[in-house]
Amino acid sequence: MWNWDGWKIDLSAIYYAAKSYGAGHLDLIYDATERVVYNTPPQLWADWAAADGWDVKEIVFTPYLYPPLWAALLAPVAGRMDVETFYNVGLVANVAASVWMVWLGWQLVQPRRVIPLVWAVLGFGLLLITVVGYMIYWLGQPQVIVSALMLGSAVALSRGREVNAGLLLGLATALKLSPLLLAVLFVMEKRWKALAVFAASGFVFGVVSLSVVGWPLHAELLQKLQLVEERVLISRIIVSLETVLFQLQEVVRGTADWTIAEPRQAMEPGWIAWVVRATMLGLMGLTYWVTRDRPARTRIWMRFYLLVLVTLITNPLGWIHYMVLPFALLPAFYELYDKVRTTAIVLAIGLLYSMPIFIEAVLFDYTGFMQIGVWISGCLVMIGMLVFARPVEQAAE
Secondary structure (H helix, E strand, C coil): CCCCCCHHHHHHHHHHHHHHHHCCHHHHHCCCCCCCCCCCCCCHHHHHHHHCCHHHHHHHCCCCCHHHHHHHHHHHHHHHHHHHHHHHHHHHHHHHHHHHHHHHHHHHHHHCCCCCHHHHHHHHHHHHHHHHHHHHHHCCCCCCHHHHHHHHHHHHHHHHCCCHHHHHHHHHHHHHHHHHHHHHHHHHHCCCHHHHHHHHHHHHHHHHHHHHHCHHHHHHHHHHHHHHHHEEEEECCCCHHHHHHHHHHHHHHEEECCCCCCCCECCCCCCHHHHHHHHHHHHHHHHHHCCCCCCCHHHHHHHHHHHHHHHHHHCCCCCCCHHHHHHHHHHHHHHHCCCHHHHHHHHHHHHCEEEEHHHHHHHHHHHHHHHHHHHHHHHHHHHHHHCCCCHHHCCCE
């Protein structure tokens, strides 16, 4: 209701890349710079938007960062459907994926200390009141669909359906490359069939993509990703360890950007890249160690939850809306802690990320840097709660 007929910044990249592919303007699909937000979009994109009745001075476009196969597959749709209808269809798909994700979270955790109504109220409530959920629908961000596929893979794994688990994670990775790292869960669980199916599905998707669109666009994507990897993204709505480390370095130097009015990028110092990689590997190892003696029912969802959080904070493009999956699983903490403590923590995290507080913070010039610290602190709290949780047998007493 809040977002119907609205401009969807992130979906703009998908729609206009698809339309460019269909019109034969392959040079417009990938931006040749490291930008994650267009200051000035390609002129043809602006002309198409204006022809659909949009005021180009009032809207923002983002560059296309997805595999080229999706631009090719959606080209017929973009050629026949106006952008507003495309955005509304995307909004419906995101809402449907949100409902599916809350349901899948229940299926994965199989909670014994939370009734379905409480799980649903908390899951949907967090999506409605927080900046995490708001950004998903306002931006038209397909991350919620990718997250639902990732969660579906974990549910299939917990049910012993290894083929489905591998296929679903393979599809999620074909949509966005970041879910690739969650294949570590298959290794931790020694589910070699799921790992093999995941690898095979990735190979098939790759072959199909190369067959449909050819190599040059894939080369452009890899070049774009390399440009992004070499830089630190600085934004109010980022949850990334490298951004925090970079800002702390700038504080020491006296050149920190405390305002962060618009997203920008800076070259990433080598030491930050190595610290972030070491942190990711260390936390993955810690994930395996602290869950190794857990019963299978709890072990799988705890490992999945931790891996999602770890790969989020070590992602160079860890936007705040990537937390939609950790938020959908937040009621799972009732399985690990007493109800009073868990309720207090869930409410505190919901308040920390609430949209009204974020809106108030944006009104002040020098809250940008602090906002990044708040976002990542919430992630670290959730990681700590999972790492230091009592054994399930004690929590159930």
